[in-house]
Amino acid sequence: MPKILALDTSTDACSVALHVAGEIREDFRIIPRQHTKQLLPMIQAMLDSAGLKVKDLDAIAFGRGPGSFAGIRIATGVAQGLAYSAELNVLPISTLAAIALAHHLQSGDQQVxxxxxxxxxxxxxxxxxxxxxxxxxIGDERVDAPANVCLPDSGHWAGVGSGWRYWQGMSDQVKQFITRVDADSQGAEAQDKGVAENTTYPTAAHILRLAIEDYQQGKSLSPELALPVYLRDNVAWKKKDQQ
Structure with a gap:
């Protein structure tokens, strides 16, 4: 079985996971604005606990977005830096796919x-x-106003992730065919759908599960080809004299 390290900093959560000897270990923390300080020590502690060095790994996976602009850059940069230093390939994994997988494993829902x-x-x-x-x-990953979110068809769908706090602003089609929502900060109407009380974050463990499959299918990339996915084109940059 491959030895793969995974990391994610795309939200307020910061997580590191390791697949070794058929086992997944994870360190997951909700630490807003502390990712830069905490990520490398978390990685080192994870490797130390398994008696491994970066060069002993087969690949490094990371949450490539979408998510926090700064957070995605942190994960991408750290993954690329570690991979370059140890001559490893990387596995960029969608954060949206990771939270969909987390929900599927918990609920068994087939459409998310x-x-x-x-x-x-x-x-x-x-x-x-x-x-x-x-x-x-199905289709593409997108960034939209809540009213523009739509379902591919009229079957039974489950919603997951922090975006569902905008439930009230979503279309009638979404409200009709979403049968379950896992998110936080929902209104009474969404509560009728069976809303869970906690936000579902992308986690390194679920990114790792997807990365293992990609690795086995030969989908790893050289570090310079691993790019973050922002989705939003009009990212606002402050001018230097405003920082």
Missing amino acids: LAALDARMDEVYWAAYRFENGLPVL
Whole structure:
């Protein structure tokens, strides 16, 4: 079995996971604005606990987005830096696919619409169907106003992720065919759908589960080809004299 390290900093959560000897170990923490300080020590502690060095790994996986602009850059940069130093390949994994997988493993739902809060009254979202236990993307990953989120068809769908806090602003089609929502900060109407009380974050453990499959299918990339996925093109940069 491959030895793969996975990391994710795409939200307020920071997590590191390791697959070794058929076992997945994870360190998951909700630490807003501390990712830069905490990620490398978390990685080192994880490797030390397994008696491994970076060069002993077969690949490094990371949450490539969508999510926090700064967070995705942190994960991408650290994954690339470690991979370069040890001459390893990397496995970029969708954060939306990771939260869809987390929901599927917990609930067994076969059709999942994953949505993350993109701020600015928008959501990152994508629809997935599960085949042989793995998420298959239907269409594209998108960033939209909540009213523009839509379902591929009229079947039974489950919603997961922090983007569902915008439930009230979503279309009648979504409200009609979403049968279950896992998110936080929902209104009474969404509560009738069976809303869980906690936000579902992308986690390194679920990113790792997807990365193992990609690795076995030969989908790893050289570090320079592993790019973050922002979705939003109009990222606002402050001028130097404003920082």
